[in-house]
Amino acid sequence: MSLEMTYLIASNVVIWLGIGGYVFYLAAVQKKLERKLEQLEELSHEQ
C-alpha cells in the first residue's frame, strides 16, 4: 500500500471515528437521561 493510500485511509478513519465517537457519547448521555426520567416517574407515582 502506498504512503498516500495509508494517509487517505487514515483521514477517513479520523472522520468516522470522530463522528462515531460523538454519536456514542450522545447515546450514553441519552441512556443516563432516560434512567433519570424513569426514577422521576417512580417518585411521582409514590406521591
Next chain:
Amino acid sequence: MKCRPLALAAKDLRLVFADGAGIIQPVLLGLILVFVFSLSTPVGEEVPAQAAAAIFWLATSFAVILVFNTLYSLEGANQARIGLLLSPMPVQYIWMGKALSGLVLLLTAQIFFLPAIIVFLGQDLMVSWPGALGTILLIDWGLVAVGSLLGAMSQGHSARDSLLSVVVFPLLVPLLLAGISMGSFFLGEGTGGEPGSWLGLVLAFNALFTGAALVLFPFIYGEY
C-alpha cells in the same frame, strides 16, 4: 473628582499600590519569563529581535490576566460590585475605570520588562523610541479593552487565573502577532514586515473590541 471612570481608576490604583502584591506579582512573573527564555539561546549567540518581541508580549499577556484578576477582586470583599451597579451611572463606566487602571498597571509592568529585554536578551538596537512607545500604547489599549471585559467574569470564581488565560489568550492572537511583528521591526529587524498594515489591524482590533465591550459589559458584570 467629577469624572467617575477616573475616580474609579484612582481608587483601584490606590488600593493596588497600597497593597503592592497586585503589581509586584505580574512584574515578577514577567521578569522570570524573560530570564528563563534567555536560557534557550546557546552561549555566544544573539536572540533574534522577533523572539525578544514575542517574549515581551508574552510577559505582557500574563500581566493582563493577573492585573485584571486583581482589579476585579477589589470589589469582591464586601460585594461593592452591587454598590457600583446601583450607583447612578452607566455600567460601562466601571469597564472604563478598570480599563484605565489596568492600563496604568500594565505600563508600570512594561517599564520593567523593557530593560529586562535589553539586559537578558541583548536587544540594544531601537529604531525609533517614539514609534515603539506609541505601538506599545496602542496594543495595550486593545489588551485592556479585552482584559477589562473578560476579567469581569472571573470575579468571585475560584480558579480564575487559569480559566481566564485559557479564554483570553487565543482571543488576543491577532493583537499579539501584530505586537511581535511591529516589535521586531522596532528592535531592528525591520526588513520584511510593514508596520503600516499591522497598525491598521491593531486599530481595527481595538475599535471592534472596544465597541463590543461597551455593548457586552453590562451582561457580564450585571446581577443575574
Next chain:
Amino acid sequence: MQIGDNQEVLLELDRVSHFFDQRLVFRDVSLKLYRGSVLLLAGPNGAGKTTLVNIMSGLIKPVHGRVITGVPREKTAFLGHYTFIYPGLSALGNLRFWAGMYSLEISDHELAKILTTVGLKGFVHESAGTFSRGMAQRLSLARVLMLRPELMFLDEPATGMDYGSRRMLRDQILEARQNGAGIVWVSHSLEEDLDQADMVMYLENKKMAFLGRPADFRMLPAEAG
C-alpha cells in the same frame, strides 16, 4: 401613621413575576410604597425576598411585570447584608469614594459629621479593614445617610450587629421615614421589627400570601410563626 390614597407613591410593582431559567421564583406581586412609610418584607428562607428587593432596586429586571418609580437613582439607597466597604480605604475614604460615584459635592467636614452620627467619631481615618461587623455596618449606614435617600432598601441589615448598633440603625431608619423617605425592609426578626412597619408583605409559596397592616397580620395565626 395613616396610609391613604392621597399620599405620594414612591414605588409601584405591577404584577411582577420572576423566573430563574424555567423555575418560578414568585408570581404576580403588586404593591405600592408610599412616601414616609415602611414596608416590611417577610417570608421563609428561600421565598425570594432578596430577589424581590433586587428587582425593586432595579438591580434585576423582572421577567414579567413592571417596576415604576419616580425616585431618581441618586436618591435611592441600599443597605444590605453586604456592606460595600473597601477594606483598603479609610472610613472617610470609603465615604468619599461613594460620594464620587453619586456625583455628590460634599466636604470632608460634613462627611466626618455623618460618621459622628453613626458613632464612628474616632475612626474617621482608620482603615475600614480593621472594623468589626457592627462598625462596618455603621459605616455602611453612614454611606446611606450621606445620600439623603428618598427610597431606601434594607435587606436584613441588622444581621450580625450588636444591640447598640441595631438600635442606632432603627433610630436612623425611623428618622429617615420622618423626613419622608419610603423604606422597604427585609426582616428576619419579624417580632422585633413589626412595630416599626406601616405595611407588611408576606411572601410564601411563590406568591404574595399577605399584604396589609401589621395589626391585621398579627391576627393571622398561621403565618406569624
Next chain:
Amino acid sequence: MKNMQVNANKNSNLSLAGALVLAGGAALALSQYFIWIHAPVEVTMGLVQKIFYLHLPAAWWGMICFFIVFCASIGFLLRRSPAMDQLAASAAEIGLLYSTMALATGSLWARVSWNTWWTWDPRLSTALIMWFIYAGYLVLRQSIDNRRKMRMVAAVLGIMAFLNVPLVFLSARMWRSIHPAVFASEGGGLEPEMLTTVIVCVVSLGLLTAGLLMFRFRQKNIQERVLDLYRH
C-alpha cells in the same frame, strides 16, 4: 405533574433528529463511493488530494456551527431564553468536533504533500486558533457553577469569538507574508466528477450536522429540565 411535561416533551423532534443522523450517516457512507471510485485521481497532487473531500466539508460545517454559536449567543442576550444557550452549547461542541477533524485531516494531507505536519498557512492557523477559542468556551461552560452567570458569560464569549475570526485570518495572512510559506496556492478548476463528489460530501455531512445539532439541542434541553426537577 412536572414529569408529565418532560415526558410529553416533543419526542417527535428527537426522532426526527435521530432520522437525520441516520440519513446523514448513510449519505456519508454513500459518499465514500464517490470519493474512492467516482472522483478521478488528481494529476499533480495524486491520490492524497482525495482527503480534500472530507476535509473541506468538515471545515465548512465547523465554521457554520461557530456561526450558529454566534447567532444563538446574540439571541440569548436579547431574549434570555435558556434554549438559545443550549443551542449555542450544542453548536460549539459539534463545531469543535468538526474543526478537530478538519485539523487532523489537514495535518495528514500536509504530511504527504509537503512533508510537514504543520505549516503556517492562514487558513490552517485560523482553524487552530478558532479551535483553541471554542475549546476555551466549552471549558468555561464547565467551570462556572452559577448557571445563570455561566450562560451570560458564555454568550458574551460566543459573540466575541466569532467577531474575532476575520481579524485572526487577516493577521495570520500578514504573518505569513514575512515567512516564506511552504504552501503553493491551490490548483485551478475542478473536474465535473470532482465537483459532484464535493457536493455529495458537503450535503451528506450537512445532513449529519443538522441531525446531530437537533439531537444534542433537545438532549441538553431535557437534561437541564430533569436536573431542575431533581433540585426541588
